[in-house]
Amino acid sequence: MYTLHYDSPLGGILLAADEAGLTGLWFEGEKYFANILGPEQQERETPALQRTKRWLDVYFSGREPDFTPPLHPVGSPFRRAVWELLLQIPYGQTTTYGALAQQLAAKQGKTRMSAQAVGGAVGHNEISIIIPCHRVVGTSGSLTGYAGGIEKKVRLLQLEHVDMSRFFVPTKGTAI
Incomplete structure (x- = not known):
């Protein structure tokens, strides 16, 4: 699992990804902050996290992103x-x-x-x-x-x- 911090106009965001894609995007301090992250993680900018940062840059500029980073949501x-x-x-x-x-x-x-x-x-x-x-x-x-x-x-x-x-x-x- 890899993590990366992103500074948004609404506050800090923690991004998490595995080899398949983005697994988490949380505002710092939110209710279920990073609750799927285990103790083993590395802060590293992977291709999925780079695409996510680019998506967020477009989004927070007030435009609709025309792509979606690879997603790997974990849940039932x-x-x-x-x-x-x-x-x-x-x-x-x-x-x-x-x-x-x-x-x-x-x-x-x-x-x-x-x-x-x-x-x-x-x-x-x-x-x-x-x-x-x-x-x-x-x-x-x-x-x-x-x-x-x-x-x-x-x-x-x-x-x-x-x-x-x-x-x-x-x-x-x-x-x-």
């Missing part, structure tokens, strides 16, 4: 299925936990799926920003559930020029 089949849906949310757009639950249920041939279970998988996304969990909001417009903190979620959505007029920050309770 359910979580990986949810993360695949996250990758389909277009830049500058949002969706809800409920809509993701409906998509996943349809994809798996089920009549329904728990939005809370989907929310748990979204919240445990180890590759934030690139797997865009910040684009998921509550049905009511609540900007809820971002492990990096609600203020970073707001800034990421603003960077993507999302119309923020229909959203609000909850006063209590969800990963603030």
Whole structure:
């Protein structure tokens, strides 16, 4: 496992990759910071980490990157299925936990799926920003559930020029 630090306009970010691709992207101090990293890691700029840094440079310049670095998310089949849906949310757009639950249920041939279970998988996304969990909001417009903190979620959505007029920050309770 290889790691690299990246200084973003929103604070420090730790990147992690193995030989297959990017396994982690965490804001320093976020809720599940580096929780998949074992004690054995080297700070080294691998090709996957170089591409990730380039992607982040483009993204934080306010433009949509036209490439994706190699990704290697580590998680259960359910979580990986949810993360695949996250990758389909277009830049500058949002969706809800409920809509993701409906998509996943349809994809798996089920009549329904728990939005809370989907929310748990979204919240445990180890590759934030690139797997865009910040684009998921509550049905009511609540900007809820971002492990990096609600203020970073707001800034990421603003960077993507999302119309923020229909959203609000909850006063209590969800990963603030």
